[in-house]
Amino acid sequence: MNRLELERLSIRGLRVLERVDMEPAPRLNVIWGNNGHGKTSVLEAIYFVATSKSFRTSRIGELVRHGEAAASVKARFVERDGALPALPREQTAAVQGKSVVVRIDGNRPRALVEYATRSPVVVFHPEELTLSSGPAQGRRTLLDRLALFTRPESAEARARYTHALRARHELLRRAAESPRDDTRELDAFEALCAEHGAALTRARAAAAEALVVELQGAFTQIAAPDLALEARYVPGGSADVETAREELARGRKRDAFRASAGFGPHRDELELLLDGHPARVVASQGQHRALTLALKAAETATIAKERGIEPLLLLDDVSSELDPERTGALFSFLALHRGQIFLTTTRPELIRAEDISAEGRRDFRVFRGELDEGAG
Template sequence: MSAPADELTGRTPSLLLERLNIREFRNLERVDVEPAPRLNVIAGNNGQGKTSLLEAIYFAATSRSFRTPRAAELVRHGAAVASARARFVERRDALAPLAREQTAAVEQKRCAVRIDGNRPPSLASFATRSPVVAFHTEELALSTGPASARRTLLDRLALFMDPQSADHRARYAQALRARHELLHRGAGAAAQASSELDAFEELCALHGAALTRARDAAVNALAPELSQAFARIAAPDLTLAARYAPGGSGDAEEARRALREHRRRDAHRPSAGFGPHRDDLALELDGHPARVVASQGQHRALTLSLKAAETAAIASVRGVEPILLLDDVSSELDPDRTAALFTFLGLARGQVFLTTTRRDLIVTPGIAPSERRDFHVEGGVLS
């Protein structure tokens, strides 16, 4: 699945979106665009379709939205089908570029995907073929918000390192729900000793241990990239460390024992007290919890660093620089945050799509005019 670095230059190949065709997607009725190879700035007022354009790129690459889990919401009001078709090219210095066309469509809440007109072996193989990394407003609380957001980040990276991790995660969640229902349906000894409960705990142990190992590997790949990115974006005199705080175990036998021991207690809890659904990515500044000691500006820098690290780690694993999608980057930017943003953009080595209400803030002297393209969105129309 991975493409090697160019043998002559040593540089990681870049993934480019050369052409995008959007039909009946949110408020975008018909959009056809040929982006610039480096930076694409999409400006406009709020509610005009800027975010929907980035969402369509993400959808064409992954079959998912970064805004909603409900695919039916992507279909334009009054339309039957929403689709996004993208021509992706892996641009390599020493060899001929690799090109493909990926299409994702939603009809009656069902999603269909194609690569060059053919159905891929799995959704995981589709989602990892053309890597994109999205940074949107909800991720501004990545370092301060609930652990679920940080688990999602680890799962995105784990998908590239071990595509089966997505299946393990889904099967673990399904088995955990079934165990929870059994325990709450009858908290007595008979329910707790049932063979059905044993079977669901076996699934929880096997898939949960596999998921724990996948996330542990993801943290090991992410942590060094995160430390380097934070030193560039924030301050070199501060040390940022990331470590995996597992809620379960990578050993299936240990997980099996813990689930059995916790049955009585879990029967009276809203969720199980053991397992990867309780995982977290612990972030520490100079040895102290970042959630407690970091300033508002440092949290902003930490969030940008997490996205830079995610991008770099995926590039290393996948062998191609991901496309970076940045939504609403000009919101609440003061001079310090603006400097952090442009340092972050300087770390991005691939193609970038950026939305803003303040085009005047996006000054990029290091990018040639031929490598930048500016667009305006109004009422779902791109110009």
Template sequence: MPESLEWISDILSDIISQYLSKKILTLKILWSRKRLREGGKRLFPGKKQLASQVQLKHLSLRNYRNYENLSLPFYTGLNVIHGRNAQGKTNLLEAIYLVCGMRPFSGAKNSELVRFGCEASLVKGEILSANGLNEVHITVKKEGRHTRLNSKTVRSISQHFGRFKVVLFLPSDIEIVKGGLQARRNYLDSVVSAVHPAHIKQLRDYQRAVSQRNHMLGLKEKVSPLSVELWDEQIARIGADIVSRRIEMIKSFNRKLAEVYGEHGESDTSARVSYGFSFERGSDIAEAIREALSKNFPSDRKRGHTTVGPHRDRVGFLLNGQDASRFASQGQSKNLVLALKASEIRLFKEHTGTNPILLLDDITSELDIKRRSFLFKTLSEFTGQVFVTSTDKNEIPRRGEFHSFLVDSGRVKAGA
């Protein structure tokens, strides 16, 4: 075929393809509307149909940690997972977090999620959200995880982070306050990402640019300012977006913290999230980062790594104006973590109109009477779905719907 005819053929092929795609899309929409009229899943919910909360309806596990086979319905209100220590309560909570957040909360290796002696584990969940009932299917193998959402492969977890929002309370969360700067940056970024999922990709792109710049800096005398200019530009551009989102979230956080402390009778305590820049801030954040990178190039080359940017900014918590990581008592730190989590719940509800799922792992054993009261008051005001683990179900005050699950050696008995 002559070249000119091939060109015309390609154009006609594209036109036909686009026409057929539009026809198929139209048919799908008509079919979906028909299902709606017949009582099928809500694929196109209007405002009146939107769910006010995310709810895990059912969970199935196969060869997950110490669970061989498990199939459990869950309910609205309070779901108490109780039993002796080392029976699998936290493993069950982790599976709930995995199916909702599509990643484990413990930072565990994939091989650790698979039951000993097995090749793979399977986690399935049915989650009710604003767009109807969703099915999540996760296969875990040593070499990786494969996730499907409503029968479609999820290629980027970051695109779905926050879709089924979960707020997690762990005993180790005190490290948010008492731990290093990285822990506080990570916590703030996780909250931002739940509201703005694009933040996750920007964090990855930013870290990639920093890693490339650091690689060039490692060449020492062979590197010049010109050779890192491309990475400087990416760090400045992406970094400005990251910083801007962090600052906006901190403003919202501080408003919520004041509300929470005031409502729980601690209006005399001033709690704030602070943000310290690793560069001299100007009206144009991108330009300020760009200038700082240029200014610090000689010292960065000596050190072999990048010393300015969002990855070096300082996120802190202040109690009555003092650095909580240095001056807060253990009790004050636990109180601050509770207030942060309560604020996180309110922030997500404010931004999305939806209540998240709340997960608490053996948190009551870490609290004194006053702080348990603080926690239980927060729970009594929360209208979403809650999962709590405990060695004693009777220590959890009953509120509204109360459902208990006894865990014993990887087996679960509902209603016990």
């Protein structure tokens, strides 16, 4: 498997980081310091320059440092396959107001999805501890991230489906208040919902199938070996366009008085069962943590297989994992990854990495938005 490596990172005006330059180690990079000084912002910058998005907010303007007009991140990525010479490239991402501008070697990519999948990255942060226990939306988002690699066209299908579904809901609301016989506009939007919803269902089904293959092995290594895990995709819509159109038409009267349609991929679920029972209900706190880590390991492995390269792994605030109960699951998770790792912690002395040489690890301290190399 080829490896993706971030060789150089330059951050300007992002969050509390005014000016940060970093030359990471090829395997493990421990970013440490007290809370509130900018550790997570370093990971956010890496994620932003790799994907054009933030894992902390959907309001991209929040990345711009107070008092600055813009935020920018520049990264030098290298793909290594061990046999051929390394293939370096420069990626830049900048935000001004609500606009994002991205470049690869100075050129605009043809589409954002092309940019977002060029240098794959997987992030694990504290909010994702609800991935196995929380609402289905988090698991749908996981499938959508994977679908960018298994079915890249799914991003456009999801956007078009969401737009058409909102338009349908508004038309149904108006019709309930003031009934009318002409349904041509509603028919047209339901046709769009059916077309793009079916495409999204097929893409998520393919992503789920690829994920489940990797999930079983990861869970066995991270969790107790006597626990049986089953994962399956439960579609809320249909992969067949005509079936989807008929179901939407049949549900008009019902959906007019609901917050959302009762049929469609916005109701998809990735069902997780432990010993045949819903994990969301029966799993202990430790089992949820192990299951979430296994899902992230499976996400990483699925992307690696589809893209042909080990993604970067970003782990935020692993200090919350480092008590006697949780340490084993975390380090079992890290042992599964053979690519470059960036993690943040308030306790760097607890980060063990016996299989990584001194040359493969670097420690960086973040203090008041400034980063310096140095062990804790």
